[in-house]
Amino acid sequence: METYLYLTSVVGVYIGIGVFVVGMAWRIYQWSTTPKSPVRLGLFPKPATSTGRGLKMLKDTFVAPHSARIEPVMWGFAFAFHVAALAALIGHGRLVVEYTPLVRLLGGDGMSTFAAWSGGTAGIVMTVAVLFWIARRTYGPFKQLSVPEDYFLLFLLLGIIVMGNHMRFLGHVPVETYREWFQSLLVFRPVMPAEIANSNVGWSLGTHMLFVNVFLVYFPFSKLVHTIGAFSANLVRSE
Amino acid sequence: MEPQQVDTLTGVLDKKMTRQLKQYLDICARCAICKDACHQYVATGDLTYLPARRAELIRQIYKKYFTKTGEFVPALYEARDPDESLLDELYESTYACTGCRRCMYYCPFSIDTAWILSVAKAILIAADRGNEMLGQLADAALMKSDNFDMFRDIILDGFKDIEGKVKEMTGDPSAEIPVDKEGADVLYVALAGAHSILPAAAIFHEAGTNWTLSMFESANYGYFFGDAEKARRIADRFMDEAKRLGVKEVVITECGHAYRVAQFFHEAWSGEKHPFKVRHILEVIDEYIRDGRITVRHGAITEPVTYHDPCQVGRNGGIFEQPRDIVRAIASDFRDMTPNREEQWCCGGGGGLVAIAEMEDFRLKSGAKKLEQVKATGARIIASPCENCRLQLEGLNDQLDLGLTVKPVMDLVVDAMEIRR
Numbered sequence A: 001m002e003t004y005l006y007l008t009s010v011v012g013v014y015i016g017i018g019v020f021v022v023g024m025a026w027r028i029y030q031w032s033t034t035p036k037s038p039v040r041l042g043l044f045p046k047p048a049t050s051t052g053r054g055l056k057m058l059k060d061t062f063v064a065p066h067s068a069r070i071e072p073v074m075w076g077f078a079f080a081f082h083v084a085a086l087a088a089l090i091g092h093g094r095l096v097v098e099y100t101p102l103v104r105l106l107g108g109d110g111m112s113t114f115a116a117w118s119g120g121t122a123g124i125v126m127t128v129a130v131l132f133w134i135a136r137r138t139y140g141p142f143k144q145l146s147v148p149e150d151y152f153l154l155f156l157l158l159g160i161i162v163m164g165n166h167m168r169f170l171g172h173v174p175v176e177t178y179r180e181w182f183q184s185l186l187v188f189r190p191v192m193p194a195e196i197a198n199s200n201v202g203w204s205l206g207t208h209m210l211f212v213n214v215f216l217v218y219f220p221f222s223k224l225v226h227t228i229g230a231f232s233a234n235l236v237r238s239e
Numbered sequence B: 001m002e003p004q005q006v007d008t009l010t011g012v013l014d015k016k017m018t019r020q021l022k023q024y025l026d027i028c029a030r031c032a033i034c035k036d037a038c039h040q041y042v043a044t045g046d047l048t049y050l051p052a053r054r055a056e057l058i059r060q061i062y063k064k065y066f067t068k069t070g071e072f073v074p075a076l077y078e079a080r081d082p083d084e085s086l087l088d089e090l091y092e093s094t095y096a097c098t099g100c101r102r103c104m105y106y107c108p109f110s111i112d113t114a115w116i117l118s119v120a121k122a123i124l125i126a127a128d129r130g131n132e133m134l135g136q137l138a139d140a141a142l143m144k145s146d147n148f149d150m151f152r153d154i155i156l157d158g159f160k161d162i163e164g165k166v167k168e169m170t171g172d173p174s175a176e177i178p179v180d181k182e183g184a185d186v187l188y189v190a191l192a193g194a195h196s197i198l199p200a201a202a203i204f205h206e207a208g209t210n211w212t213l214s215m216f217e218s219a220n221y222g223y224f225f226g227d228a229e230k231a232r233r234i235a236d237r238f239m240d241e242a243k244r245l246g247v248k249e250v251v252i253t254e255c256g257h258a259y260r261v262a263q264f265f266h267e268a269w270s271g272e273k274h275p276f277k278v279r280h281i282l283e284v285i286d287e288y289i290r291d292g293r294i295t296v297r298h299g300a301i302t303e304p305v306t307y308h309d310p311c312q313v314g315r316n317g318g319i320f321e322q323p324r325d326i327v328r329a330i331a332s333d334f335r336d337m338t339p340n341r342e343e344q345w346c347c348g349g350g351g352g353l354v355a356i357a358e359m360e361d362f363r364l365k366s367g368a369k370k371l372e373q374v375k376a377t378g379a380r381i382i383a384s385p386c387e388n389c390r391l392q393l394e395g396l397n398d399q400l401d402l403g404l405t406v407k408p409v410m411d412l413v414v415d416a417m418e419i420r421r
């Protein structure tokens, strides 16, 4: 267990974050150094001012109103997934630093209850959305459109989420202990608290992190670069 | 697959690579939200016509030859060579696309599939697999300008015949079709054939416009064929004429793709700013009506009329209201289709498809959505600017014996125009 956790939750994290940061920087560098097409590709109607275009781009990216009109169900799942993923990301911020003002507001127990509910909900929403996507790809009439990359990403996500849910719903390790581990990584003096290694969620943390690391390493080379590309591509729409 | 062939085709992709294209190829989530936007996929359910699948063929080449991950693990992306089987599939899906960009409208990332397919066309042309008919039509247009002395008199004779009809129509023996007129304000660029010259000439005459007619037609098969160089040279024919005559504006006839080429592509292709404005004829006519330079009789048409937004005029050209205002000024019963304007269904006739005989069955089949929309309005007359659209709408009308009349907006104007004597 110690070795597994050391590989996945210490060494692996450094590799994952390192490749992710360098890879994304490389991707952005590649995009920004490729010359723009001189032809304007905008669709009408489009706002007349650049502020208007910027605002429309943000709306098109975050709300995707046109996609909602044509396939509301898919849009619903995609929107729910992305909101839940954002919530989960914010939740994971507690590993870096406790949200003290919120704890003061809710009290220690209140904060735990809030985290349990919000984290739990996000976990379930993401699970359902990913299962929906897998089913849609597998049974949709357009299933040949999918390539292995699509399934690879979806199953990785499913793995991450299920393991996360396992820790959330069946584990009893308090956030302080996780934070001790994560902060130790940040200051490059990694320790893995025995409390985690010896608990029922030691292997699920290890597996969670294994999937997360593969996900992070692969991210910059996958279609998930839409996290950044969506903004510029949607801006082109209004140019 | 010869390695040299691979080099040639990937070389084309490399040369055409822009930031937009690269992002489109990198970010598509293959979510297939675009599928229901495409009239061809909706009508056939055939994967070949699913927008993202069409683009995917280019992505497969891109992944294999332009990304390290695709080079080492091609299976992950189904990356492959631009071999015969890929090119066969690419030809099928690329030359079918009408370039309506309805898929772009609905995509969460606004991926311009038609733009990706313009690069696909360049690849097909490099592989000597460009569509033959469209290529011939493009070459014929260039032949005309390269050997202009041979054609000049025939063209001018044709214009004289039309001039006679303008005199009749306006009841004014001094009415004329000015050609090669220096100092004219407007250069009007029509299509080949009287139908797009006559009504405009009558309208310009009534409005008292100082205009001149271009010797060249605005239709651009170089654009449909997918050869940007030829497309530019075809447009150069009248752009150079406009510069030479020193006109203040170039007015393009109702034709959709010609307007888009002139307004949005030509400056980028030639790298020069136009010393004149470019406008669509319906913008001009709408202005004449508003300014009282021509008058049309409201109620001249009492039968229900609907308006079809050609994709290149509407969603891709930004002209939505002017044609509607014109039709409303004439018809007492105007009925819009649902959806309309930027969400309008493509009729299926764009992209040069009406010129490709072997596409006819497929083309008419792909008009299913449009037909549904038209029928739902109960209109008896469909007004539509684009000639490609009209040919398709007429084809649908004939096939099902619907008894509808399909007309250019200009014709409605001329029929309802009060002639001042």
Ligand code: HEM
Pocket: A060, A061, A062, A064, A078, A082, A085, A133, A149, A150, A151, A153, A154, A157, A224, A226, A227, A230, B029, B030, B031, B032, B108, B109
């Ligand atoms: C902000 C604009 C964004 C838009 C419009 C957007 C849109 C989409 C869409 C349409 C899908 C397709 C789902 C499918 O069928 O597979 C998707 C998938 C996904 N997105 Fe986003 N997304 C955005 C940002 C993000 C961000 C910031 C993340 C960060 C984690 C993210 C992570 C994912 C993941 C993990 C998937 C599922 C991957 C898969 O389907 O293989 N997205 N997104």
Ligand code: SF4
Pocket: B027, B028, B029, B030, B031, B032, B033, B034, B035, B051, B052, B106, B107, B108, B109, B110, B111
């Ligand atoms: S809607 Fe856009 S992102 Fe989704 S599959 Fe189509 S082109 Fe790709």
Ligand code: SF4
Pocket: B037, B038, B039, B040, B049, B050, B051, B054, B096, B097, B098, B099, B100, B101, B102, B103, B104, B113, B114, B346
């Ligand atoms: S541009 Fe139009 S015809 Fe071409 S793929 Fe998109 S929706 Fe279909």
